[in-house]
Amino acid sequence: MSTAAATHEHHGPATGIKRWLFTTNHKDIGTLYLLFSLLMFLTGGAMAMVIRAELFQPGLQLVDPHFFNQMTTVHGLIMVFGAVMPAFTGLANWMIPMMIGAPDMALPRMNNWSFWILPFAFAILLMSLFMDGGGPAFGWTFYAPLSTTYSNDNTALFVFAIHIMGISSIMGAINVIVTIVNLRAPGMKWMKLPLFVWTWLITAFLLIAVMPVLAGAVTMVLTDKYFGTDFFNAAGGGDPVMFQHIFWFFGHPEVYIMILPAFGIISTIVPTFSRKKLFGYSSMVYATASIALLSFVVWAHHMFTTGMPLAGELFFMYSTMLISVPTGVKVFNWVATMWRGSISFEAPMMFAIAFIVLFTLGGFSGLMLAITPVDFQYHDTYFVVAHFHYVLVTGAVFSIMAAAYYWLPKWTGHMYNTRLAKWHFWMSLISVNVLFFPMHFVGLAGMPRRIPDYALQFADFNAIISIGGFAFGLSQLLFVAVVFKCIKAGEKAPAKVWDGAEGLEWQVASPAPYHTFETPPEVK
Amino acid sequence: MSEEYQKYYVPAQSPWPIVGAVALFFIAAGAGLTVMQMEQESSHGHYLLFAGIAVLLYMLVGWFRNVISESHGGLYSMQMDRSFRQGMSWFIFSEVMFFAAFFGALFYARMLAVPWLGGDGNNVMTGEVLWPEFTSAWPLENTPDGTSTQAMGWQGLPLINTIILLVSSVTLQFAHTAIEKDKRTPLTLFLLLTIVLGICFLGLQAYEYVHAYQDLGLKLDSGIYGNTFFLLTGFHGLHVTLGTIMLIVVWIRVLKGHFSSEKYFAFQAAAWYWHFVDVVWLCLFVFVYVL
Numbered sequence: 001m002s003t004a005a006a007t008h009e010h011h012g013p014a015t016g017i018k019r020w021l022f023t024t025n026h027k028d029i030g031t032l033y034l035l036f037s038l039l040m041f042l043t044g045g046a047m048a049m050v051i052r053a054e055l056f057q058p059g060l061q062l063v064d065p066h067f068f069n070q071m072t073t074v075h076g077l078i079m080v081f082g083a084v085m086p087a088f089t090g091l092a093n094w095m096i097p098m099m100i101g102a103p104d105m106a107l108p109r110m111n112n113w114s115f116w117i118l119p120f121a122f123a124i125l126l127m128s129l130f131m132d133g134g135g136p137a138f139g140w141t142f143y144a145p146l147s148t149t150y151s152n153d154n155t156a157l158f159v160f161a162i163h164i165m166g167i168s169s170i171m172g173a174i175n176v177i178v179t180i181v182n183l184r185a186p187g188m189k190w191m192k193l194p195l196f197v198w199t200w201l202i203t204a205f206l207l208i209a210v211m212p213v214l215a216g217a218v219t220m221v222l223t224d225k226y227f228g229t230d231f232f233n234a235a236g237g238g239d240p241v242m243f244q245h246i247f248w249f250f251g252h253p254e255v256y257i258m259i260l261p262a263f264g265i266i267s268t269i270v271p272t273f274s275r276k277k278l279f280g281y282s283s284m285v286y287a288t289a290s291i292a293l294l295s296f297v298v299w300a301h302h303m304f305t306t307g308m309p310l311a312g313e314l315f316f317m318y319s320t321m322l323i324s325v326p327t328g329v330k331v332f333n334w335v336a337t338m339w340r341g342s343i344s345f346e347a348p349m350m351f352a353i354a355f356i357v358l359f360t361l362g363g364f365s366g367l368m369l370a371i372t373p374v375d376f377q378y379h380d381t382y383f384v385v386a387h388f389h390y391v392l393v394t395g396a397v398f399s400i401m402a403a404a405y406y407w408l409p410k411w412t413g414h415m416y417n418t419r420l421a422k423w424h425f426w427m428s429l430i431s432v433n434v435l436f437f438p439m440h441f442v443g444l445a446g447m448p449r450r451i452p453d454y455a456l457q458f459a460d461f462n463a464i465i466s467i468g469g470f471a472f473g474l475s476q477l478l479f480v481a482v483v484f485k486c487i488k489a490g491e492k493a494p495a496k497v498w499d500g501a502e503g504l505e506w507q508v509a510s511p512a513p514y515h516t517f518e519t520p521p522e523v524k
Numbered sequence: 525m526s527e528e529y530q531k532y533y534v535p536a537q538s539p540w541p542i543v544g545a546v547a548l549f550f551i552a553a554g555a556g557l558t559v560m561q562m563e564q565e566s567s568h569g570h571y572l573l574f575a576g577i578a579v580l581l582y583m584l585v586g587w588f589r590n591v592i593s594e595s596h597g598g599l600y601s602m603q604m605d606r607s608f609r610q611g612m613s614w615f616i617f618s619e620v621m622f623f624a625a626f627f628g629a630l631f632y633a634r635m636l637a638v639p640w641l642g643g644d645g646n647n648v649m650t651g652e653v654l655w656p657e658f659t660s661a662w663p664l665e666n667t668p669d670g671t672s673t674q675a676m677g678w679q680g681l682p683l684i685n686t687i688i689l690l691v692s693s694v695t696l697q698f699a700h701t702a703i704e705k706d707k708r709t710p711l712t713l714f715l716l717l718t719i720v721l722g723i724c725f726l727g728l729q730a731y732e733y734v735h736a737y738q739d740l741g742l743k744l745d746s747g748i749y750g751n752t753f754f755l756l757t758g759f760h761g762l763h764v765t766l767g768t769i770m771l772i773v774v775w776i777r778v779l780k781g782h783f784s785s786e787k788y789f790a791f792q793a794a795a796w797y798w799h800f801v802d803v804v805w806l807c808l809f810v811f812v813y814v815l
Contacts, residue, residue: 014537018537019537021539021542022537022538022539022541022542023537024534024535024536024537024538102532103531103532103534104532104534106607106610106611107607107608107611108534108535109535109538109540109541109587110541110611111541112538112541112542113540113541113542113544113545116541116542116544116545117544117545117548117549119545120545120546120548120549120552121549121552123549124549124552124553124556127553153560154556154560156555156556156557156559156560157552157553157556157557157560159556160551160552160553160555160556161552161556163552164548164549164551164552167548170615170618173614174611174614174615174618175611177610177614178607178610178611178614181610182603182606182607182610183532183603183607208614208617208618208621209617209618209621210621211618211621212618212619212621212622212624212625213621213622213624213625213628215622215625216622216624216625216626216629217625219755220625220626220629220755222559223744223751223755226559226560226562227744227745228744228745229744229745229750229751229755230667230745230747230748230751231629231633231748231751234637234641234654234668235667235668235669236667236668236669236671236745236747236748236751237633237637237638237641237664237667237668237747237748237749238633238637238748238751239632239633239636239637239640241637242629242632242633242637245628245632246625246628246629249625249628309645515534518531519531
């Protein structure tokens with residue numbers, strides 16, 4: 001046939017912009033995802049800087065409250081859907097085919113489609129910020145009636161942007177699952193899969209299960225706002241609390257979507273730099289699966305104060321606390337892996353250790369929030385903000401940094417500036433705690449979240465928090481510097497960059513050739 | 525199992541994904557603007573929306589043309605076929621979850637929200653203070669704010685539609701048996717019959733909507749009963765439309781002599797999709813119409 005069978009044999013990268021627009025290569029697409037995620041991380045970060053600048057002092061100084069609301073909303077949306085999720089998808093694209101000995105992702109063209117939807121989706125979302133009436137200002141959780149009765153007229157753009165982001169995520173997740181199920185090299189049995197692959201398999205399942213529910217939720221918001229339906233309006237027989245149930249049925253698995261791949265990364269890095277096998281491999285797999293399954297029955301712990309029958313409050317309290325068991329298994333296993341290992345402290349390992357400590361801290365505050373009666377005090381305060389930033393920044397984001405420092409030499413073929421990377425680590429570690437730790441205190445003292453002003457007694461802590469915030473923001477510029485210097489030049493990296501590393505990705509050259517494993521390797 | 529590890533086809537560069545992304549951009553921005561401009565006199569959003577749909581159709585035709593010619597060129601192994609099948613199964617699973625959101629809303633409204641508004645549980649004062657006249661019932665024909673409507677019965681049209689869809693699943697199964705045995709004539713006929721039944725269903729559904737709006741006063745905005753009724757049946761109708769289009773494309777390909785008794789992924793995918801919309805209808809029939 002005319003679809004020249006000969007040319008597809010050894011097509012190298014095309015040149016110029018066409019390479020990136022038309023590519024079907026998992027490494028190109030992985031790079032696109034990662035760079036897009038970095039851009040979004042900086043954009044969302046800039047919005048966080050606006051928030052912290054406004055909160056530096058009590059009173060209203062820099063921005064008006066409506067714009068402040070848009071900043072908190074779009075910061076959340078960008079960090080969740082634009083920074084963390086695409087970063088993990090980028091890592092999945094780069095690493096999963098190499099880790100399982102596959103020639104590429106299972107559906108390479110669809111893979112490119114999944115990526116290119118994202119810049120357009122965020123263009124729509126960001127566009128609305130500059131229109132009359134402004135962007136979404138109802139919080140990233142877009143609770144009804146804030147998003148229906150009280151939202152501005154541009155809400156339809158938010159709804160359709162979320163729709164196409166969802167399409168992108170679902171297609172990406174289908175690709176990941178099919179690749180893992182169908183494209184493993186001979187001998188790559190299920191219980192030999194690297195944990196990053198396992199965690200992503202389960203994450204992809206969660207994505208396919210809950211992104212459509214989010215699509216349903218935004219659709220109901222759309223019809224409530226523009227077409228006269230009453231899903232979330234008691235006057236028509238609906239219920240605003242129903243919005244929260246539907247949203248959090250998506251939302252809680254979503255937070256595990258943002259942390260399970262991080263577990264996989266940490267489970268890859270800790271054994272490498274401890275020079276030991278991962279402790280309790282199969283219990284890690286089962287713990288991941290348990291967390292994923294439990295994530296479907298805990299959603300209403302986000303709504304203890306919104307009104308639920310007592311039996312519901314108790315059920316969701318206990319099921320939530322149950323999640324700490326498999327999570328505890330994981331933390332135990334990481335620590336046990338390090339126990340009596342010959343540990344060295346390279347940049348990826350430093351981020352991984354910081355992850356273990358600080359993520360656990362975020363887990364503990366989560367456990368506090370899970371207890372219904374005390375949640376009545378913590379609900380919608382800065383304590384909640386502290387909690388989810390510990391699990392998402394020092395959790396998910398730190399794991400992404402760790403992964404970048406772990407695999408950058410494999411991607412670029414160059415060793416990065418390790419001194420600069422360590423500076424980045426220490427600056428981030430100190431500033432992130434200055435930023436988020438005091439939020440526990442102001443939260444316990446009753447400072448509400450999402451408000452541009454606050455009572456005078458919170459002034460000192462907020463000044464400290466803002467200083468930590470600016471320092472953390474500036475520290476990330478070091479990361480940008482390390483990455484781009486590493487792409488351009490650097491000491492030549494060997495195939496096996498870290499002496500304790502295991503896995504198929506270290507058997508190919510650095511930088512990894514454009515096509516790897518066109519004939520599957522034999523896994524012993 | 526030597527075929528198991530025959531070379532997996534990785535396509536060279538393709539323009540279709542970026543075309544598809546641009547199409548979705550136009551559709552999303554266009555749909556958003558269209559909705560926002562509904563009450564204005566001059567609107568332009570729908571031009572963008574239609575342009576997006578046109579680009580999407582162009583993309584689908586081009587993309588599938590490539591895939592079909594690659595398949596006919598013998599570039600696809602059985603492993604590739606499995607990738608397609610698994611991909612389609614997971615896509616259908618995502619569709620199941622999309623409907624689950626609306627069924628969830630239906631169950632929540634009728635089991636919890638409406639009874640609570642009527643004073644159930646510990647909500648006696650809610651009813652007394654807000655809407656003392658309101659009594660809880662399902663189907664909710666009189667909403668708390670006084671909108672009233674009539675419920676859609678399940679006898680008559682809905683029952684006929686149920687039978688039509690059930691029969692269409694059976695005829696499609698006959699077509700499936702025919703393709704496995706490579707009997708082209710029964711395959712063509714049964715497939716055509718399935719398509720005709722699908723179109724009948726859609727026609728009757730449209731008629732039912734007219735009946736609901738004109739005779740029953742049952743509208744999209746007549747409270748939670750009308751909301752769930754129209755969104756569930758409406759999204760189902762959209763999926764039947766999509767399924768019918770898929771079956772028509774497959775039918776044309778059958779006429780052109782595509783597919784063999786071993787390789788018929790497109791047929792299989794369309795058939796799975798059709799059975800899926802059938803099952804969704806059965807749930808709809810039970811929970812929206814009968815109960």
